[in-house]
Amino acid sequence: MIRVVLPAHLRALARVEGEVQLDVEGPVTQRAVLDALEATYPMLCGTVRNQVTQQRRPFVRFFACEEDLSHAAPDAALPDAVALGAEPLLIIGAMAGG
Amino acid sequence: MSGVRVLVGTRKGAFVLTSDGGRTAWDVSGPHFPGWEIYHVAGSAADPTRLYASQSSGWFGQVIQRSDDGGQTWAPVGNQFVYDGAAGTHQWYDGTQRPWEFTRVWHLEPSRTDPDTIYAGVQDAALFKTTDGGSTWHELESLRQHKTGPDWQPGAGGMCLHTIVLDPTREQRMFAAISAAGVFRTDDAGATWRPVNKGLHSEGIPDGDSEVGHCVHSLAMHPTRPETLFMQKHWDVMRTDDAGESWQDVGDNLPTDFGFVIDVHAHEPETIYVVPIKSDSQHFPLDGQLRVYRSRTGGNDWEPLTKGLPQRDCYVNVLRDAMAVDCLDDCGIYFGTTGGQVYASTDAGDNWSPIVRDLPAVLSVEVQTLP
Numbered sequence: 514m515i516r517v518v519l520p521a522h523l524r525a526l527a528r529v530e531g532e533v534q535l536d537v538e539g540p541v542t543q544r545a546v547l548d549a550l551e552a553t554y555p556m557l558c559g560t561v562r563n564q565v566t567q568q569r570r571p572f573v574r575f576f577a578c579e580e581d582l583s584h585a586a587p588d589a590a591l592p593d594a595v596a597l598g599a600e601p602l603l604i605i606g607a608m609a610g611g
Numbered sequence: 612m613s614g615v616r617v618l619v620g621t622r623k624g625a626f627v628l629t630s631d632g633g634r635t636a637w638d639v640s641g642p643h644f645p646g647w648e649i650y651h652v653a654g655s656a657a658d659p660t661r662l663y664a665s666q667s668s669g670w671f672g673q674v675i676q677r678s679d680d681g682g683q684t685w686a687p688v689g690n691q692f693v694y695d696g697a698a699g700t701h702q703w704y705d706g707t708q709r710p711w712e713f714t715r716v717w718h719l720e721p722s723r724t725d726p727d728t729i730y731a732g733v734q735d736a737a738l739f740k741t742t743d744g745g746s747t748w749h750e751l752e753s754l755r756q757h758k759t760g761p762d763w764q765p766g767a768g769g770m771c772l773h774t775i776v777l778d779p780t781r782e783q784r785m786f787a788a789i790s791a792a793g794v795f796r797t798d799d800a801g802a803t804w805r806p807v808n809k810g811l812h813s814e815g816i817p818d819g820d821s822e823v824g825h826c827v828h829s830l831a832m833h834p835t836r837p838e839t840l841f842m843q844k845h846w847d848v849m850r851t852d853d854a855g856e857s858w859q860d861v862g863d864n865l866p867t868d869f870g871f872v873i874d875v876h877a878h879e880p881e882t883i884y885v886v887p888i889k890s891d892s893q894h895f896p897l898d899g900q901l902r903v904y905r906s907r908t909g910g911n912d913w914e915p916l917t918k919g920l921p922q923r924d925c926y927v928n929v930l931r932d933a934m935a936v937d938c939l940d941d942c943g944i945y946f947g948t949t950g951g952q953v954y955a956s957t958d959a960g961d962n963w964s965p966i967v968r969d970l971p972a973v974l975s976v977e978v979q980t981l982p
Contacts, residue, residue, distance in 0.1 A: 522646055522671055526687065556687040560671040564691050572670040606670040 515546055516601035523561070523604070527554040532601055541596035543575060544587040561604060576603040615937045616681065616979040617945055618662065619953055620649035623971035625664050627652075627682040630966075634943055634957045637966045643685060644676065651932055652682075653719040654979040658726035663745060665716040665731070673715050675731075677745050688745030692716070692733055695752035701735065702764040711735045711755065718932060720775035732772035736763060736789040738801065751801035754787060759806060759823045766790035766826050766845075773931055774827070778854075779834045786840065786855065791826035794842070796855050807855025811844065828871045829931040833880035841883050841910070843873040843931075848885055850910050861910020866897055872934035876959060877942040881909040884944060884960060886929040895926035903946070905960050919963035920954065927952070932975035939980060947973025 515535045524530065535549040544567070551558045562569050567587065569575070574583040578592045578600050594600035617628040624642025643649075647666045655661040662678040664685070673692065676685045692713050700708035714734040722728035727744040737755040739748040754772075763770060774788035783800045786807075793808040806822040816824045826845035833839065841861075842849040846869050848862025862868035867887045876882035883906050889897050896902060900923065903916040927950035937943040944960050947953045951970035956963045 520670075522668065525645075526671075526674065556674070559673065559690050565693055570670065570672060 514598045515541060515549070515595065516598055517546065517550060518601045518603045519557075520604060520606040522606065523557060526556055526560065529554070534598075540588075541591050542588050543582065543585065543591065543602075546591065546602055547587075572607040574605045574607050576605055577601070613939065614981045615939070615943060616654065616659075616981055617935075617953065617955075617966065618652035618654060618664075618682070618975075618977040618979070619947055619970065619973055620652050620664070620932075620975035621947075621951070621971040621973050622648055625649040625652050625666075626967070626970060628953065628966050632939055634939075634955060639967055640682065642971075643682070644674075647674070648715075649974065650715060651718050651975045651977070653721055653729075653977055655721040655726040655729075656723050657721070659979050659981055661721075661726040661744075663719045663721065663729055665719055667715040673713075675716065675719075675745050689741070689747050692731070692737075692739055692748055693750070694737060694755065695750040696756070699756065699760055701760055701770060702762055704765065708761060711737070713737075714769060717771045717773045718775055720777060723777060723779060730775050730777075730785075732775050732787065734769045734771035735765075736770050736772040736792065738772055738775070738787055740801070751797075753802060754795060754797075754804045757795065757804055757806075759792070762823050763789060763792040764824070774830045776830050776832050776840065778832075778837045780837050784837075784854075786830060786832075788827040788830050788842075790828065791845075792823045793825035793827055794830065794855055807851075808858070809856065810851075810858030810860075811849065812847070813845065829873050831873045831875045831883070833875045836880045839880065839909075841873050841875060843870050843885055845869065845891060848873065848910060861906070862913075864911060864913050865904055870929075871931040872929050872946060874934045874936055874944070876944075877936045877938045878940075879907070879942075879959075882907050882959070883909060884934065885913075886934070886946065888928060894928040899924045899926060901925040901927065901948075903944070903956075903960055903963075916956075916960040916963070918961065919956075925950075930974055932977075933973050935976050935978040937978045937980045943978070945976050945978055947976045949973065 614631045619626040624645040626641030650665045652664040660681045664676040666674040677688045678685045698711040703709040718732040720730040731739040738751045776786040778784035795804045796807045811825045829843045831841045849858040870888045901920040904913045927948035934946040944956045949972040953966045
């Protein structure tokens with residue numbers, strides 16, 4: 514079971530509290546986790562990544578195990594601790610603005 | 612007893628204000644979608660319980676919300692806005708060409724007859740349509756692909772299609788206004804478009820007869836006079852009596868003819884309202900006095916309406932989609948400010964009072980007259 518922590522606005526949009534847990538078949542990658550997230554919560558389509566290009570939205574970042582994974586390849590394996598459910602994948606709204 | 616429902620979009624959420632026909636006591640519901648920018652909330656004339664809201668965020672993009680119970684509960688619907696075919700390019704601020712890129716939905720215009728059919732005006736400027744209640748959206752691409760498209764350029768707020776006016780007597784005709792391109796009209800339900808900007812003059816455009824490049828801020832039409840439209844342009848208040856074939860300046864007697872909103876009285880097609888703003892570099896009322904100006908002659912002769920509005924130290928703005936009218940016998944006029952006030956008049960503008968005072972900055976105001 515993959516654990517994902519959403520930013521507050523997306524938790525409200527998806528009507529969830531706390532972490533979400535997702536079943537991911539096959540290799541645990543950013544793409545696979547986001548595919549599972551959007552399949553379970555279709556209202557999140559387009560809010561984390563572009564629906565056509567699949568590019569991460571500019572002010573969204575991915576972290577796990579104290580690493581910034583935002584620029585990792587979408588098909589690269591996520592850390593083992595995420596794949597095993599020991600650590601969550603954090604989807605963060607970048608601190609931007611003023 | 613009939614009533615009204617005022618739909619308010621703000622920088623930090625949506626609010627639904629309701630009252631009976633007396634319009635003295637108001638219930639305030641919200642914020643809905645707190646923390647998100649709500650550029651527009653619109654209700655269907657065909658089914659007043661059906662509402663749509665444009666919810667957006669610089670972080671998380673565009674969401675469209677739909678309510679089937681008059682705004683008590685909401686659910687997200689489709690939010691995929693994809694330009695049809697090659698996106699093409701438009702002019703950027705520095706004169707270079709830049710690809711069209713979807714940013715947000717500025718305006719939602721429901722069909723008058725079908726609650727599942729809605730038009731959406733978006734940034735970068737394009738027109739989308741849904742016929743399934745918002746589940747899927749498709750572009751009416753010939754507008755964006757108009758031969759003048761490469762000459763369109765963004766206004767200060769972005770290159771947005773912000774106004775959609777449906778002709779109630781000709782199902783195939785509609786108007787769309789783009790900042791800063793101008794007004795376009797279709798007479799075949801969006802299959803083809805042409806600019807209808809003759810008579811508009813914009814400082815800084817070398818060609819005085821340029822058919823595009825005009826920073827139109829808002830349009831208004833009375834449903835019984837579909838050939839007549841009123842326009843608040845960047846500078847100038849204009850009218851046309853031939854569906855945009857020619858425009859005349861009717862704002863010269865205003866203290867300033869810069870502004871964003873314009874609207875028409877529900878029962879008097881020649882009674883119109885604007886809120887003059889000092890200038891394009893100072894987006895607040897003249898002299899700190901918030902004044903609505905009314906013309907009962909379709910322009911040219913204007914009177915200030917001040918009773919109940921702040922007449923000192925007021926430096927708010929009233930944005931392009933932030934004025935609306937109801938259809939009760941004594942026509943109600945409503946507008947919202949960037950200071951978070953929503954003002955209402957139940958006597959066609961003679962007297963005003965705030966419904967709410969301290970919302971986030973108001974982006975849009977729409978009104979439903981309820982049976």
